Amino acid sequence: MSPKSLYNFAFFDEGSKRELRRAILKAVAIPGYQVPFASREMPIARGWGTGGLQLTLSLVGKDDVLKVIDQGADESVNAVSIKRLVKGTTGIRTTEDARDATIIQSRHRIPEFSLARGQILVLQVPMPEPLRFVEPSEYATKRLHAEKEYSGAYLALFEEIMKYGRVSTGADHPVLVNDRYVMAPSPIPRFDNPKMNRSKALILLGAGREKKIYAVPPFTKVASLDFEDHPFEVEAIAGRKCRKCGAEGVFMDEIVDEASGASDYQCNDTSFCGASRVI
Amino acid sequence: MGYVAVKGGAEAIEASIERLKYERLRKGLTLGVDAVEAGMRALVDQVMSEASLYDEAMAALSIKQAEGSPEEAVFLMRAFRSTLPRSYYSLAIDSRAMRVERRISASFKDIPGGQILGASCDYTHRLIDSGLLEETDEEAALWVAAYLANAAAESSPPASAAPMPGAIAGAIDYIRAIGLLKARPIDDAEPRDVTKRSIEFPASRSERLQILARGQTGAVTALGYAALRGYGATLHPTVGELRVGRVAVYVPNPYSSEEGGDAGDAYYVGEIRITAVETLVPVSVRRGMGKTEIEFEIGFGASFGQNETKAIAMSLLDQCLESGDKRSAVQDEEFVLLHVDSVEATGFISHLKLPHYVTFQSKLDSVRKARGEK
Numbered sequence: 001m002s003p004k005s006l007y008n009f010a011f012f013d014e015g016s017k018r019e020l021r022r023a024i025l026k027a028v029a030i031p032g033y034q035v036p037f038a039s040r041e042m043p044i045a046r047g048w049g050t051g052g053l054q055l056t057l058s059l060v061g062k063d064d065v066l067k068v069i070d071q072g073a074d075e076s077v078n079a080v081s082i083k084r085l086v087k088g089t090t091g092i093r094t095t096e097d098a099r100d101a102t103i104i105q106s107r108h109r110i111p112e113f114s115l116a117r118g119q120i121l122v123l124q125v126p127m128p129e130p131l132r133f134v135e136p137s138e139y140a141t142k143r144l145h146a147e148k149e150y151s152g153a154y155l156a157l158f159e160e161i162m163k164y165g166r167v168s169t170g171a172d173h174p175v176l177v178n179d180r181y182v183m184a185p186s187p188i189p190r191f192d193n194p195k196m197n198r199s200k201a202l203i204l205l206g207a208g209r210e211k212k213i214y215a216v217p218p219f220t221k222v223a224s225l226d227f228e229d230h231p232f233e234v235e236a237i238a239g240r241k242c243r244k245c246g247a248e249g250v251f252m253d254e255i256v257d258e259a260s261g262a263s264d265y266q267c268n269d270t271s272f273c274g275a276s277r278v279i
Numbered sequence: 280m281g282y283v284a285v286k287g288g289a290e291a292i293e294a295s296i297e298r299l300k301y302e303r304l305r306k307g308l309t310l311g312v313d314a315v316e317a318g319m320r321a322l323v324d325q326v327m328s329e330a331s332l333y334d335e336a337m338a339a340l341s342i343k344q345a346e347g348s349p350e351e352a353v354f355l356m357r358a359f360r361s362t363l364p365r366s367y368y369s370l371a372i373d374s375r376a377m378r379v380e381r382r383i384s385a386s387f388k389d390i391p392g393g394q395i396l397g398a399s400c401d402y403t404h405r406l407i408d409s410g411l412l413e414e415t416d417e418e419a420a421l422w423v424a425a426y427l428a429n430a431a432a433e434s435s436p437p438a439s440a441a442p443m444p445g446a447i448a449g450a451i452d453y454i455r456a457i458g459l460l461k462a463r464p465i466d467d468a469e470p471r472d473v474t475k476r477s478i479e480f481p482a483s484r485s486e487r488l489q490i491l492a493r494g495q496t497g498a499v500t501a502l503g504y505a506a507l508r509g510y511g512a513t514l515h516p517t518v519g520e521l522r523v524g525r526v527a528v529y530v531p532n533p534y535s536s537e538e539g540g541d542a543g544d545a546y547y548v549g550e551i552r553i554t555a556v557e558t559l560v561p562v563s564v565r566r567g568m569g570k571t572e573i574e575f576e577i578g579f580g581a582s583f584g585q586n587e588t589k590a591i592a593m594s595l596l597d598q599c600l601e602s603g604d605k606r607s608a609v610q611d612e613e614f615v616l617l618h619v620d621s622v623e624a625t626g627f628i629s630h631l632k633l634p635h636y637v638t639f640q641s642k643l644d645s646v647r648k649a650r651g652e653k
Contacts, residue, residue, distance in 0.1 A: 013363065019475075038476050040361035041358050071634050072636070073288075080288040080289045109637055139613065170641040
C-alpha cells in the first residue's frame, strides 16, 4: 500500500467535506455564532491549526490558490508545514502574495493588504469561546450567548480598568458581531480587529480541538468591545518604521539588537514587507 | 536576530524530518512491522484503543513510524481514521456473547462458569528476565508447538485455540437477582456518535462512554485513580467482572425489512478482541426518617484490546459521571470528558512550542501601556 493511495483529494473523504461545508453555511447564516461540528483528527496536531485546516481542505478546489501565514510570516515552520500538507494532498498552487490568493489560512494575523471580494480568510482559533475566562462551563456559556447575556464580558474589561487603569487585553480582544454575538476574533493583535469590520472578504474561523466553526460574512459589522469613556485602542505603532522597507502604520515585530540591546522594528507581515520594498 | 527564526522555514523543516529519519535508522536496523504486531501486543492494543480504530496491522505500522511513542502512533491512526468513509454502524455487541479468554470476578469466588485467569501479567513477578536476551525464533516455535500439544491433550483447551461454546452468564446477574442492584430501565436509545457530531452538555451516557473508551490510557487511569482515592467515590468499589475475549461484529443488512436491521440476516464482518468491565460501586441511599441504606451501582468500562487498567478506571468514571453529584472534579463531565483525549491534550500542549511573536508583542504592548511606558 503506497501512501498516496491511502488518501483522497484534499485528504478527507467527500462525505466529511460535505459535512464541514454544511457547518460553514450555518456559520455564515448566523454571523458570530459558534457552530459545533464533528472536528476530525488531522495529520497535524490539535492546537496547530486543525480547525483552519479542516475549513481550508473542505473548501479547496483544483483552481484555488492558497496562502498560509503563521503570526505574520509565510515561511514560519508551521505555515510551511500546513502549505505542504494542502499542496501534497491537492497539488494546488500556493502563493505568498495576499492579493493573489483565493484562500488565505492565517494564524493570528490579518494581512496588511486589504482583502477583496471573493477571497476567503480562514483564521485558526485556539479558544473560540470569548466568555471562557468568565465562565469555565460550556453548558453555561452556550446559555449566556443564547440570552445575549454579555455583562460578564464587559465586567471583565471593567475589572481591568479598575486594576490597571486601562483595558489590558492583548491579542484576541473580544468583538460584537452584527450587534448580536460576542465573538473571539482569534488571537489577532488588536491592531487587526478593525480590519474585520465590513470586510469585503469572507472570514471563517475554525477551532479544531474545541470543535467550533464561526464566521464573519462579507460587509458585516464587527465592533471591538469597549466603553464610551475607555474607547478601544490598538497597539502603539506611532513613530515605528520598518527597518527593512521603511513602511509605517502597519503591525511591527520588535527586534532587539543583541550587541547594543536597542529595539528596532520590522513589518510583521513578511509578504507585505517584501512587496512594499519592491514598489 | 528574530528574522532568522522565521525565514528559511521550508529548508529547516526538511532538515528536521531527515534528522528524525536518521534517529530512527541510525543503529542500522529496521523494525519489522510483523515483529511489532507479534511482540508488542500490549502497545498495539493501547494504540488501537486510544485511536478508536481496530486495525492491528495499521497500529503496528504506526508504532514503527512513531518509534514506539504511543501518543504519536495514536495521532497517526486518528488522522488516518478521519479519511475513512463511515458506511455502516455495527449492531450492538453484547459482551456476554464473548468468546472468553480471560474472565475474573473480585466480588465472588465462585461464579457461574468459573474464574478464567487467561493471559495476564497480574500473577508474574516483575523481575527482568535475562533469558529473553537469547530467545530465538526456532526456540519460540518449538515452545509454542509443545504448548499447544499439551493443551490439546488436556480437557480444557486454551481459549484462543478453540472457540468456547456458548456465552458465560455475567457475574453481576447474581447480585441483580438478589435485589441489591438498583433497578434501571433498559436504555436502547441509538448511541450518539461523538466523532460525527461534536458533544454538547449535558452529555448522554453513550457519548461519555465513547469518549472514555477512546481516552488516553494514562489520563483515564489518573482520573479513575483520583476517584478511587476519594475524589468521587466514597466507598470502595469492587470489580464485579472483568472479561477479555473476542466478540463478533455484525453490520445490518441494508435491505432488511426490519427497522435498524435484523440480527438474523446481518452480515458478519469479523471479530475483535475487547476488554469489558462491570464494577460494583456501593452508594449510600437515604431512605427517609434518618435511615440510610447501602445499594450497589454499576460502572461500565470497555476498550479495544486488552487494556484492563484503563477499562476499570473507565468504569469508575462512568459511575462518577452517572451519579449526578458534582462535588468533585471527576464527577464533572466537562472536566473529565474534555481532558482525557490523547490527540487533543498532546496537541494543545505541544502547540506551546509554536511561535507566539504576535500575541506576545500584543500583550507586551498592554503591559507597557498599563505601566505608563512608551
